[in-house]
Amino acid sequence: MAWWQWLLDIAGALLLLLVAYGLALVVRRRLIARDGGTFELSHRLAPSDDGRGWVLGLGRYSGETLEWFRIFSLAPRPKRRWPRESLAYDGRREAFGTEQMSLYPDHVVIHCQTASGEVELAMSAASLTGFQSWLEARPPGVDWDR
Structure with a gap:
């Protein structure tokens, strides 16, 4: 695999982690505010x-x-x-x-x-x-x- 493909894979994984973190923050805030x-x-x-x-x-x-x-x-x-x-x-x-x-x-x-x-x-x-x-x-x- 070429170096730029590795770079794209890493960038994609980081983007996925960032989206998951943002989604987890939204869910957490909803759970805190439910009461x-x-x-x-x-x-x-x-x-x-x-x-x-x-x-x-x-x-x-x-x-x-x-x-x-x-x-x-x-x-x-x-x-x-x-x-x-x-x-x-x-x-x-x-x-x-x-x-x-x-x-x-x-x-x-x-x-x-x-x-x-x-x-x-x-x-x-x-x-x-x-x-x-x-x-x-x-x-x-x-x-x-x-």
Whole structure:
């Protein structure tokens, strides 16, 4: 077989793998969203002053837990989970500098406190309204003054 035929075979195999990966991402997103309550949610993995460290993802409310999935991962399980009782909303701000390029358009950055420290998330204003409602809808007997 000639070298150019090998090259065509390799290019075809790579194209097939790329299409399979894209299809797997679509199927995964459909499976995550089948229970409802999903929205675009970015998470800052490595806090820094220059706006770096953001990873695009999907958020899903699952009972008393907010789950976060990386957008380009094939993992069926969430990468991060935050129980509702451990989240405390601290405020919001607009994305600035390089964050505007890293995040979805028109997303705001919110700060939350957890038992393990500060968490930065980014979501749309409509999703923020839903997030605040979800936080306030804690079951009876929860210490609201915490």
